[in-house]
Amino acid sequence: MRALRSRVRLVSLLSLVAVLASVAWVAYRHWRDRPPFSVSAVHATATVRFTEWSRFEQDARAIGAEDLGARPAGRPDDRLFVGRLEHRTPTGAGDQDVFHVLVVDKRNERFAGVGNLTQGPPSYLAGLSQRYPWLPAPRGAEDGQAWSVAVPANRPGPISFAGGLPASQGLTEADLMVVLVLVGQDGTAYWAARVSG
Structure with missing residues (x-):
């Protein structure tokens, strides 16, 4: 017993x-998996302007897009754009939290190349289109172009970005969707927000 x-x-x-x-x-x-702050704490807005290679610096200055570094990679016939994303620096943003700015052509759901930094879609993009139906599955940016501009989330804004898309008839700024994604140090995408478009 x-x-x-x-x-x-x-x-x-x-x-x-x-x-x-x-x-x-x-x-x-x-x-x-809990974000250090919510998307509502950021208050993001974006401005995008199409430009030409000969007017790139002038148009960037006109919208206040500073610190762009080198011009974006691309073909000479690409439709070039420059943009600026304004945001509040959120309380709770740490050194390891990173904002990624993406630009998507809504007409054909292709991501624009926005720099010269990485090849292929970043790993955090893989599951986002399932969580956010308005965000297409990753495809579009050419090899050698970055898919996003990445900056520490605790760095004061604005975030400047520039890129190009294959030239096509009727492409306007309204066809571009600017997306802000918060990614943690382990590559976890906490949230994505449709800032414009």
């Missing part, structure tokens, strides 16, 4: 430990 009671106690204790471990794991995952 004692042996049976001991076994029942042991099974009960192991069950309790398993339940507590499960609860701890779920709580940790919730804490880890």
Whole structure:
């Protein structure tokens, strides 16, 4: 009888430990995947202007797009654009939190190349189109072009960006969607916000 009671106690204790471990794991995952601040804390707005290679610097200055670095990569016949995303620096933004600015041609759901930094779509984009139906699956930017402009989330704005899209008839600024994504240090995309378009 004692042996049976001991076994029942042991099974009960192991069950309790398993339940507590499960609860701890779920709580940790919730804490880890929780954004350090919400999208509403950012108050983002964007301005985009199409330009030409010969007027690039002038148009960038006209909308206040500073610190663009080198001109974006692309073909000479690309439709070049320059943009500026204004935002508040949110309380709770850490050194490891990163804002990514993406530009999408809504007509054909293609991402624009916005720099010369990386090749291929970033890993955080993979699941975002499932969470946000308005965001297309990653495709579009040419090899050698960045898919996004990345800046630390705790750096005061604005964020300037520039890029190009293959020239096509009737493409206007209203056809471009500017998206802001918050990515954590482990590559977790906390949220995506449609800033314009």
